[in-house]
Amino acid sequence: MSVTTVPGQSGEAARGYSADEGAGQNYLTNGKTIASWLLTQDHKRIAMLYLVSISMFFALGGFAASMIRLELTSPRGQFLTHESYNKMFSTHGIVMVFLFLVPSIPATLGNFLVPLMIGAKDLAFPRLNLLSWYLYMIGGTLILVALISGGIDTGWTFYTPYSSLYSNTNVSLTIVGVFIAGFSSIATGLNFIVTVHKMRAPGLTWFRLPLFIWAMYATSVIIVLGTPVVAITLALVAAERIMGVGIFSPELGGDPILFQHMFWFYSHPAVYIMILPSMGVMSEIIATFSRKRIFGYSFVAFSSIAIAVLGFLVWGHHMFVTSQSMYSSMVFSIISFLVAIPSAIKVFNWSATMYKGSISFTAPMLYGIGFLGLFTIGGLTGLFLAAMAVDVHLTATYFVVAHFHYVMVGGALLGYLGGLHMWWPKMTGRLYPDGWAKLAAGLTFVGFNLTFLPQFILGYLGMPRRYHFYPAEFQSYNILSSAGASVLALGLLIPGIYLLWSLKYGERAGNNPWRAIGLEWMTTSPPPTFNFDEQPVVTWEAYEYTEYTPEEAQLDRETLGIAPEGAREQAERDPRTRGESTTID
């Protein structure tokens, strides 16, 4: 490792921190006023701002989900009117998609980790980064105002002409909120693309990048290309709604299916905006806790890009039963089948990474394994919907609901929670109680399956989605699903408690509790404002775990006689595997 001096003192002064002020401080203690948080340009603090705000929106979306599940325990509803029920599922969808899932990993873990993982002091555009949080908050607040002052009942898909001419709820205000929140994604995506291109540490070539960075890069490309389309689309809905410009409504000379094309042109890639970052987290988790180089690095890296590209070409599979031509449907169907290939590559490579690894079942690893199982089911059930003839029966039923929750919750959310558990010690400098974390991971997994497996059956039996009242023969499965949802809710509530608890009472984590390789583990926990005291220079490949921990090398040499000579010494010399202070091996 060589040392380079940190240039640009004047730049730092301009950003409000003098080098002296920051000395000996970590990013959390460097500035204690509220203004020092609200005006910060430190990517780690912005990540924390995001973490707090998206957690609040997640709680709101979760509340709406609880109401839905409670209501559906009876075929004629419990306490909500049709209007309130419709508003409830719309709230759940809009808040979870636009204010939680899309920003979740990129804006929190991505913001925090991208500069750390590539050995940079910050993102390329710190002010833009802060602006993105404000845009998110403005958008989120507007949506919140719309929800409180009467709500919206269009579902998160805003299908026209219902949304543009028929719904008499707060559609326009919500659309403005989503529109503005979209720009916060664009700002973040742009920032990541430039940062990854221009600010990698010396020696950190593209194929030495952690796979999380590849995933964030692919995600950013989708965000930058796709989000403007949904912004325009929603603006057009507002134009039709407010000014009567005929675009989507046939009464005004428009085409309602045009909306679906434009909406899904963004919203299908948006699924990959949600799942790709989680796939990146998965690669980190599996490699770290198997203590092994990821199997087929370049295949995993390029499969992210392949998913990003193919993801833009499959939107029509949401529209097989509309007036879309049969031949268009066939093209969209075959490309949708092709998306299975990069997804399969990832799943198989993660599994193969465990071969000859040294696997520890920490809480993040349990979330990771949960992800693997649920994402596999989520991905495979997607094939049912890509297969047009079967999609005709299953689309717009609970089968679709179950499928995308397996991908969005089983995939995206578990990846987010796994990542949060993996990097929490780095972000806060504290350890959380491992036992509770494992319990939460287990409850989440069990509760999730109990909630959504019955919904696959409901869908096959024909129960349409977005139904407040439903035929009585579907009640048993709905009750099972609601029971599962309460277990799931518990599994999601517990981490909220122990993570907060750990902030004050958690054991000190030390710099590298997992003895992981990766630049983020080479700085202190929590990191200093400018991340590294000296410019790191990378001379090793990604995930270059020595196959043995020192203890294991010793053990193997004594008992099996298979460890190569000097493995233990090599492992102990290696700064990347040398844990400091507390370790959880």
Place this chain on the structure above:
Amino acid sequence: MPKNLPLITEQASTLAAQSDALFFTLLALTIIFTALVGCMVGFLGVRYRRGNRVDRSRPAHHSTVLELSWSIGPMFLGLAMFVWAAKLFATMFGPAPKDAMDIFVVGKQWMWHIQHPNGIRENNELHIPVGRPVKLTMISQDVIHDFSVPAFRMKRDVIPGTYSSFWFTATKTGKYHFYCAQYCGTNHSEMDGYVYVMEPTEFQQWLASGGQRIQDTQPLAKTMAAQGQALYEQQGCGNCHDPDGMNRGPSLNGIYGRTVQLRDGRTTIADDIYLRKSILDSSEDIVSTYQQIMPSYKGQLNEEQVLALITYIKSLGAPTAAPPGSFASGATTGSGATTGSGRRTRSGRRGTAAPPTATTAAGGGGTVSTNTGAGAAAASGQTGASR
């Protein structure tokens, strides 16, 4: 499995079993692959758990053979599934069989109007015979709906501004739930109904009795073609479109299903969608050699009236290339049944059977007089029928 946790649902159409075969194949693949990943992760996790003494020497980091096999393997499997699904889909959404019976569906917040060619109307109920292909032609009056019959494994969006259609052949008599599957606002979850699949003879009786539900409360319905004819007269369409008229517009005799040359050089097939557009948005897609002089009837005709007009146009003879419109055949069946079963005869119904016959026999010239006769009969019942 206990009765309240059913795992399978009834297959009541010819396509249901085929759709299920693909469904359960995909289900088997899903279970196999999930089990494969589960076993792999379980086995590796246990065997290579930290502290377990196993051989970890010479671990592999990549293998092109493995990568290719687990990308190309699933690819071929996926392509096989695609071909299977595509073939079945082409049957489902492809053209309906020639002998399909036409039924019209108009969706609106939050109910289904269903109209049989012989004039019978139903709300949230659909009566059909078993074993005969049925083609639904659907349109929405407001937002997008979706007509979904799980027991037939079929659904299709019902869209405002354009027709969509699908067909099926019921294979089992019984009562099957249908739903609106596209979210359409407040009472979306109550926009459902039942398909009654009946034995053919029973169905003929039902048709002949004017539909049991509305028999007592409403005047006997005229066929849709007769309703269309009445409208044609009432709106004065014939002033321009009758063959012996002023030739300001093209003759409508035999136009249905024919390829027409448009003014801008394109050609199009004069199908339901084209005819609807020509009536409501007449400024576009004008037949070559004619000027744009026809006013738009948007807002003056509702969807049911447009359907009746199209049915009437369809009954005005058909081009030789296509078989006689399924419409005409539907109407004929209806009236044939009336006569055959010896039930009450109705002037309206008999009148409607006439136009196609007259057209076929006498050609364009005879149509006018027939129109007038049937039109007068139709006009008298107009108010009652359009209710």
